[in-house]
Amino acid sequence: MKTIGVFVCHCGRNISSTVNINEVVEEIKKYPGVAFCTDYTYMCSDPGQDLIKKSIKEKKLDGIVIAACSPSLHELTFRNTAEKAGLNPYLTEVANIREQCSWVHSEIKEATPKAISIIESIIEKTKLNESLSPVKVKVNPKALVIGGGIAGIQTSLDIANSGHKVILIEKNPSIGGHMSQLSETFPTLDCSQCILTPKMVEVSQHENINLFVYSELEEISGSVGNFKIKIRRKASYVDNSKCTGCGVCSEKCPVSVDSKFDEGLGKRKAIYSPFPQAVPNKPVIDKEHCIFFLKDGKCGVCQIVCTLNAIDFKQKDEIIEEEVGAVVVATGYELYPIENMLEYGAGKYPDVINGLQFERLLSASGPTQGEVLRPSDNKIPKRIAFISCVGSRDPEHHLPYCSKICCMYMVKHALLYKEHVPDGEAIVFSIDIRTSGKDYEEFLTRAKEDGNILYIRGKPARIIKQGDDLVVWCINTLTGKQLRVECDMVVLSMSMVPSSGALDLARKLRIHTNDFGFFTEAHPKLRPVESLVPGFYLAGTAQGPKDIPDTVSQASGAAAKVMTLFSGDEISHSPIIASVNEDLCSGCSICIATCPYDARKMDERKRIVSVNDILCEGCGACISACPSGASQQKNLTDNQIDNMIRVLLHSNAEALERE
Amino acid sequence: MKDKKNLTTEINPEIRDILVEMGAEDIYKCYQCGKCTSACPWFQVEIYDYPVYKFSLETALGAVASSEDKKELEKEIDLIYRCVGCEACLDQCPHGISTPNILRAARRLLVDFGSYPEILKSTVQKIHNVGNPFGEHRENRADWAKGLNVPDYQQGMEYLYFPCCLPAYETRNQKIAQATVGILQKCKVSFGILGVKETCCGEVIRRIGAENIFEEVTKSNIKEFENSGVKKVLVTSPHCFTTFKNEYPDFGADFEVQHTTQYFSHLIDTGKLKIDKSFYKKVVYHDPCTLGRKNKIYEEPRNILKNILGLEFLEVENFNRNLSVCCGAGSGGLWLEWEKEERIVNVRLKQLMDTGADIIAVTCPYCLQMFEETLKSMDADIKVMDISEIIFECL
Amino acid sequence: MTELFVLIEHRKGEIRDISFELLTCAKKIAEKENLNVTALLLGSKTDQIIDKIKNYAHKIYLFDDPVFENFNSEIYQKNLSDIIKKESPLLTLIGHTAFGMDLCPALATELNIPFSTDCLNLTFEDKKLKVTRQMFDGKLNTHEILRENPSYIITIRAGSFPAVEGNFNAEIVKLSPKETTEPEYRKFVEYIEAAIGDVDITKSDVVIGIGRGIREQENLEMIEELAASIGGVVGCSRPIVDADWLPKDRQVGSSGKIVKPKLYIAIGISGAFQHVMGMKNSDTIIAINKDPNAPIFNEADYGIVDDLMKVVPILKEKILEMK
Amino acid sequence: MDIIVCIKRVPQTAEAEVSIDSTGKSIQKDRLTFDMNESDTYALEEAVLLKEKFEGNITVLSLGYPDTDDTLRIALAKGADNAIRIKAENFENPDAFQTAQILKSVIKTINFDIILTGCIATDDAYSQIGVTLAELLEIPHAALVIKVDANEQRTHVHRELEEGLIEHLDIKLPALLTILTGINEPRYASLIAIRRAAKKEIQQLGKENIELEDLVINSVIEELYVPPVTKQVEILTGSPSETATKLAGIVKEKGLI
Known part of the structure; x- marks a missing residue:
């Protein structure tokens, strides 16, 4: 029997406004096995942690429960705290009374008994917790970077320059990505190729970089520090x-x-x-x-x-097998298909083009050698309409998010067009103009003032072909006037979508994407370059729309994370993993097929299954699959879960009676 | 003392709240991009500015139809009642805002206070009183079927055929109903009509904003259907279709509804309807908003027409399917009338005539009525026919 | 002998048709109930009027004073209440006209006599007066019984009793008016004639509606001539307005004017419901259209299925002949 | 200028099929819509126009059942300041004359410069109440008014006579005018006014709140019946000359030439 201490956090008013802390403390004090219970405003603060440390020592606690926010936020904090006080960190548990309780209730009389139940169930779990120590894994200090656009290039170079080996794979015949298609970059208008190609060359010549173009990731297994990969070189x-x-x-x-x-x-x-x-x-x-x-x-x-x-x-096709310790996903973006825009001619009008097409028309290396000629008849367009937010910010029919770069590249397009065709007229149809980058607003101002570029606020509803002209139907929402703008060409700022194949890749890597196929970062603010699965890192527009500076920053950030991983010989791995009770295992091998991480192996001699501690991620699939109950999750055994449920049901019944 | 008008009277949360309660909850989604306005059929009426994009903002401010100046208010109410409810705006709106619903919220309040066009008031009253918007006698409702051996609906029949008001009473439109029963009889479909027990579906009442009367009519219709044991209803009008299908269930209706074009298309595909004669005409199909945009029935009418030998099928370029343009009759538009230069129907007719077609094929009595009436004052060599009539001619 | 009073209505020296109708009504009742008909004439320079009504009444009470030249309900009321009070006629009949509507309720109220207005017919049953009236926009008729009283006042709707001349040769009794000064609180100022040229199709007794069937704008002249012959005005359906052949204010229909003339002649109008809604409450509807299936015939009382170009000129001639 | 407008809530029967109920003395109302009597809406609008000119107060008054509150509220939304409902449920089917007497009892307790009523109610079509009321209140009146041009003491009015003739009168205030349709264009209620009106109290007067003299009844309805009408088109046949002659004959017979 453990001597358990319970620490109830107010989280400012986050918890205490809907949970009666005093009542909780008084109630928990009475709970069997609880030797000590107290509360504090911010348990995660230094004084809060000191309180925990002091209590562990003074009360000789051999198990503690912190009733606070979600364990995904501070479990690690409190386990470290416990460890400092000499308590095995795995005897520390967090009862989530914030996200699962105080935030979802508005009535104190509902939230308080629920908080008590939650804490009681975690106490029951803690009672049966064992002391564990982390599994140590050796790290293979070689990185795989998927995607050879500017993000992949930057990540590869940063890692390679730190002395580690990098495998860079790119599905196209050349690296360079979309940046190589661009003519100039905003807001400085420097030549895209000029700044990119040196980096491309550097990649190809770097001794630490092994470049595979025209190649795709075929297969991946293993876990952080030790992945086995197969690359298909087409x-x-x-x-x-x-x-x-x-x-x-x-x-x-x-x-x-x-x-x-x-x-x-x-x-x-x-x-x-x-x-x-x-x-x-x-x-x-x-x-x-x-x-x-x-x-x-x-x-x-x-x-x-x-x-x-x-x-x-x-x-x-050639299959190349390699081993790496970390994977950076930098698969980039595509433009949303113009064919989805029925009202804009659905790709049927050759002179309605997307932003990348216009880049090619502007580019000296493009199909027109840098002359702006409209595709249908190679005439110089005298008036171009640029339409923003095409597909973006349209949750009803297309995509809800802002593609972030369109506002700026439209400024650039309009300016460059005026440079190419000085007597041409550039009209930009936009609703909000978002210039949230360094020097961006100044760039826009310059375009409007010096470039004589007309901005009209309004989203056109139709583009109709009339003879040689394209007529854009719109309303100027500032004047309320109807507009039918006749133009020679229309450039649609199509929204950014993840590159095709990103979803397949996500499935292969077993990492998450959001509803639109952008890879999900571990934390939107604090862990923006890591995926939720250890060992996988994100760079560039594969994670979400962003411009080149942001892409490069994120790429370097991902590289830094990889380097951090590679900085030690080994990494520790959570010990909350599966184990097999050899006495119960019948060797049916169902778990082997169930395990998504290849962490289970049949011991042919004993005819029982064993767990590879390094590969096991503790997902629990084998435990629910095991017909004999031989598989158990450490510190989350069937007994523990059973007890937790019993307590919850019992105390809920009590709570009902109390009402 | 009269309230002094100042800036703050522009913002009236109370009006906003009540409008939201009446169904204008979409207003908060609007980011004022204005796409709705250029999608609106009024945009194509060149001399007329119709500020659709302003409605959600003004509703959010509680400033819609709240002017205390008589003339100004008349203008605003005119705007509110110009909306034909075609949902072209909704179809384009990035946030799925239904401007027709926003306007209907205002209409509901205005109707409660008798502050809407007289002609619509009398239309609502007539439907309420005699079951049709023309004030025609109930007992004449089945006159169109005289001599056609159309039985009254009885339990056990497969379909109830529900022609609705225009085809029941209006001489030109009666031909649609007559053609329809002709086809059904030829295909030996088991069907009957409600005859004098039939009452307007009420669609237009709801669009006009007379919600209470709509509910009354709806409940009484549902009861009538229940009493007659109706399980499947075949309708000529897309307006009945959408109301029966999408709105009656909220009042407890439990029957299936099919538009005649859906059913005829099915009969053709299954070989039960054989179109023997050829029809050597150029035919352009006009997608009615309520059948197309609102109920996504685009293919069945086309399938029927394309199955007629000799018929040259034409589309209105740029303005077909969901991009079709309203005939102007929806949401009370059939009864309202604007200056000659300010009519949506003229815009649409021009698009249809520009295709060079001999015949405009429609599948909605409202469209037929609008086109026929407008063509009277045009020197045009083009005919309007319901698809049922075309089929019937070719049997 | 008990009396039946009839108030004679005249304007600008002319007796009005309603007076003959009232006298005819009075005569009918008088014959049945064995009463005398007395015409009440308040006026000035009334010889002509007297001549015209002489045969319709047994007696004429004449109040002759310049103040009676124009109708002023206040002065009329003062003098009438006096004589009615004095003679207590069984019934006083007044026309349900702008004149009668302004006078009758006040007069009856002052005298505390039961009255009814806008009656189509009246009978005495067991000494009780029973009147026939219309209600609910003329959709229903009603029989009403008035409170039993020695004297009643009733206003009669114009057209209810087509005039039939009697042979009474009335005795003329000149009475001295009780009140001849126009009261300061209600003064007659003038008559104003409606401006000529402004055609208000809602005010005319005869409206000729034309539609697309007249084909050419030139044919409008023929229609105008027909209208002139019959004293009517020309209205039209929407296509005519759209073609700018007639101004918008001539449009009959749901989106134009609603007209309820005594006679509506629809020429070359097929009868779309929008138009029908504007004219279907006319007393008599005549339709001329070459299409026998035109819906307008569903609304008409009389119809001619023929080419309007042939019928209209002859119709005009025949009407001029009969006038 | 304080104005009283007397209004009536009536079934809208102009475009409706009207049928008689089981008592034989009234109509079936379930399929009818009810609204302010048509000419009353013009009277109300005329009052609002006068108020806009002279300021003052508009009181709308109606003898009606509780649903009349809806109609009074419309009047408030369109510009009236106060609304009074006299509870019809306290009286037994008052006829026009009784109604005028009841209105008088209430109006004599209110200050006013002018009373406006509609010239006719479309349900019972008496055209009595306005003029009767004026007589009971002993104030001057004018019926069928199509123009009002008032100052503080007097008003010029135009009355519409037959055949397009107009009678111009000069009347001293306080007075009662019965208003003809078409005198103005009744306004729409704005949403602001509707909200404001929704919050206003409608004063409810029962029999106990009114100082009544003995009510005299003038008439009772014995029965309602459908007038015998038949409308069947008679197609005239023959040559154009024959049909035109027949038609001219009919026109003549109807007394139209």
Whole structure:
């Protein structure tokens, strides 16, 4: 029998406004096994922690319950406190009387008995807790970075520069991501390629970085510190060890298809390197369009023209197995499909384009060599309408969130357009303009004042093609006047969505995404670059819409987190994991199939199952699957749970009687 | 003493609260983007400014229809009653705000205080009193079916055919009801009509804002249906359709409702309705708001038309399906009338005529009535037909 | 012998038709109840009027004074109450006109005589006066019994008793008026004629409604001529207004004017319900339309299924002939 | 200028089918809507216009059953300041004359410069109460008024006579005018006014609150019946000349030429 102390936190008025603390303390004092009970305004504060430490020592407590907020917030704090007072941290439990009690009730007479019940049930749990010590795991100081956009590049470089090995995988033939498609970047208007390519080159040449382009993560197992991964390197049908990237193959290739890099505005060949500065600058064959593959061996021009014999039509996808200690997800974004906007012509009007397409039109390396020409007839558009919040901030039909970058890139677009076409007219339709970044508001002011860019407040409802013109139907919500703006071209600021495949990846990694497929961070404010699952880190727009500065900051942040992990030889792992009672185990092996972490193994000799303490995440799946009750979660045994439920039911019955 | 008008009278939480109670709760979602206004059919009436986007803000301020200036107030009430309830705004609104509902909240208060257009007042009264908006006699309600051997509905029949008011009384519209029963008889469908026991579905009463009378009419209709043992109702009017389907259940109705185009399309697909004759005409289909946008029935009418031999099917470019434009008859619009330059129906007719069609196919008696009436004062070589009539011609 | 009083109504020296109708009504009752008909004439320079009513009454009480030239209910009331009080006629009949409505309730109230207004018919049953009236917008008729009293006052609706000339040759009794000064609290100022040119289709007894069926704007002239021949005004349905052939204030219908003339002639109007709502309460409706299925025939009392271009000119001629 | 407006809540029968109830003396009301009597709405609007000009108070007064409160509230929303309902449930089917006597008993306790009533109630169609009331109160009156041009002491009024003729009178106040439809354009109630009106108290006067003289009844309804009317179109046939002649004959017969 333990000597248990209970500490009730007021959490300012968070708890005490709906829970009668005095009543709780008095009631708990009477509870069997409780040797001591007291309360304090902020238990997590230093004086609060001192109170706990002092009481443990003075009252010789061998189990404590802190009735406070959710354990996800301060369990660690209090376990450390207990440890400092010489109590095994796993004999410390938190009873959540805030999120699950005071916040959800408005009546004291309801919240108070509920708080008491919660505490009593946790006391019961504590009574049967054992002293545990953390599992120590060795860390493999090598990182996997998924995605070779600016986020992945930055993370890889930061980790690599700290002396650790990095595997960077990118599904496209080149790294660089969307940033490589941009012409200039806001608010400084410096050339995107110019600032990006040095970093791309650095990646390709870094001795600590192992770059796999045209590759995807096939499989992953293990846990923080020790992951096993399989990478699928897609067949490019080009032997990179022979190819010099001379480009003759692409030149001679007879097949021309829409270039994804040019967002469909330009063409590329079936054997292609996406853009001149591509890293690595080796072409790949697009099997979908290559005549050789489509027509059973006919064509093969590339093979003929390649003097280095680098074309290898027999190449197969390659699976590469690696081991890493940490994973950074930097899979980036895509634009919401224009086809979803029925009212704006649903992608049927060639002169209604999205922001990335306009970037390509502005870019010197783009399909028009930097001349702004409208796609339908290559005329110079004399008036362009830029429409903001297309798909964004539209919870009813599209996406509820703000895509964050559109306001700013519209400023940039309008300015650059005016620079390219000085007599052109740029009209921006927006509702709110969000310039919450350094120098952003100044940039907007400059655009409006010096750029003569017209801002109209209102969200257009229709774009109608009338002859050569596109007519934007809108209302100026400031004047109330109806507008039918005839333009030559319309640029839609389509919202940012996670890149396709992010959800599949999330499933593979077993990490969470929000409703829209953006990866979920461990804490929205305090742990923005970690996922909820240890060992996985997030960088860039895979986590949510953000601009380049924010992306780079987050990428470096993720790298720093990885480096922190790698800074010691081993890490500790929670001991709250499954164990097997060897006497009860019948060796049915159901748990082996159930375990999502591969943490269970059959001991062929004993014909019973054992748990790999390092791999076990303590999810509990095996425990509910076990037919004989042999599997138990440490410090959360069936007995404990049973007792907790009994207490809750019993005291609730009492509470009912009291009313 | 008369209250001095000052800035704070612009904000009247009390009015806002009562409007919210009456169904304007959407107002708080509005971020004043104005998309509703340019989606509104009135936007296409070029000389007329219709400030849809202002309604939610003014409702939130409690400033809607609260001017104490007689002329100003008349203007505002005019605005409130211009809304045809087509929900084009709702269809586009990023936050799913139903401006028709906001306006209906105001309408409900105004109706309680008799402060709405006289013509609508009399329309409501007539429906209440004689069961139809025209003040026609109840006993003449089934006159359209004279000589057509249409039985009264009896328990055990599969369908109740419910033509509603325009097809029951209005000479041109009666042809829809007659064509419909012709098709049903040809397909040997078991059906009957309520005849003189039939009463307006009440849709327009509710849209006008006379909620109490709507409830009264609805409850009495439901009772009538229950007493007759009706399980499945076939309707000609999308307005009956939406009311029976989406609103009557709130009052305890328990019957299934189908629009004739749904049923005819099904009969065609299952081979039970064979369209023998050809129809060598160019036909453009007008999506009625209430069938299309409100109930997402876009394909069935098209399916029927595309199954008619020789018929050249046309769409109104840019303005079909959910982007269709109202005929102007909804929410009381059939009874109200605006200056000739300020009519939605003219805009829509022009779009339909610009397709070069010989025939405008409709599936709503309101649309038919609006188009027919307006075409009278146009020199246009185009005809309006309900899809039922087209089918019937081809049998 | 007990008397039946009839108040003669005249305006600008002209006797009004209602007076003959009242006298005809009085004669009917007089014959049945064996009473005398006495016309009450308050006026000035009344010879012409006397001539016209002489045959309708047994007796004429004449109050001759310039003050009676124009109707002033106050002075009328003072003099009438005096004579009614004195003679206590079984019944005093007054027209249910702007004149009678202004006078009767006050007069009867002053005398504490039971009265009824806007009656279509009246009979005596067991000495009780029973009147026929209309209620609820003319939808229902009512029989009402008046409180039993030696004397009653009733106003009669115009048109209820088509005038039938009698052969009484009335005795004229000149009475001296009791009151001849116009009271300071109610003074007659003037008559105002409605401005000419302003056609108010709601005020006319005859409205000719035209629709799209007249085809050409030029045909409007023919319709105007017909209207002139019959003393009516031209109204129309919406398409005519839309075509700018007639101004908006001529539009008959739910969104235009609601008219209830004695005669409505719908020419070339098919009868959309919007239009019908504006005219269906007219006393007599005539429709001319070449489409026998036009809904307007459902509303009409008389119909001609023919080309209006053929019928209208002849109709105009025939009406002018009959006038 | 203090104004009293007498109003009546009546069934809206103009466009309705009206049927007689089982007593034979009244109508079935369940399918009818009720509203302020049409000409009363014009009287009320005229009062509000006068108030806008001269300031003062408008009291609306009605003899009616409890649902009349709804109608009085509409009057408050449209500009009246006070509303009084005389409880009809305290009286046994008063006729027009009794109604005038009851109104008089209440009005004599109120200060007023002018009383406005509608010129006719669309239900019983007597056109009696206004003029009777004026006589009982011994004040001047004018019936069928289509224009009011008042100053503090007197008012010029136009009465509408037949055939477009107008009678111009000059009347001393206090006076009673019965108002004709069309004299003005009755206003809509604004939502602010509606909210304000919703909070106002409607004074309820029962028999016990009124100093009444003996009520004299003038008439009782013996029965209601549906007037015999038949409407069946008679299609005139023949050549245009024949049909036109027949038609002209009918017009003549109806006394229209």
